[in-house]
Amino acid sequence: MKVRIEDNCTACGLCVNTCPEVFTMGDQLAEVLTEVVPPMYEETVQQAADECPVEAIIVE
Numbered sequence: 001m002k003v004r005i006e007d008n009c010t011a012c013g014l015c016v017n018t019c020p021e022v023f024t025m026g027d028q029l030a031e032v033l034t035e036v037v038p039p040m041y042e043e044t045v046q047q048a049a050d051e052c053p054v055e056a057i058i059v060e
Contacts, residue, residue, distance in 0.1 A: 001037040002060045003045050005030050009056040018051065019044040030056075 003022065005015075009030050015023040016030060022041050024031050037045050049057035 001039075001042050001045065002035055003032055003037050003049070004035065004058050004060075005032055006056040006058060008054050010054055012053060014051055014053070015048040015057060018048040023048065 005023075007029070011025065011029055013025060013030070016025055019041055022033055022037055022045050024033055045057075046059060049055075049059045
């Protein structure tokens with residue numbers, strides 16, 4: 001599984017709260033710490049993507 005964050009991120013912090021092992025807050029947007037998601041975090045990364053209010057998290 002790979003993950004990325006689109007430019008429409010509003011920096012609400014939901015993804016960081018959901019999975020801080022993969023997401024962090026940058027200066028203006030959330031950022032991905034590792035593009036390839038470790039298997040143990042796939043479920044919480046998907047949860048963060050599903051709950052993102054602007055659908056800025058793209059899971060591949």
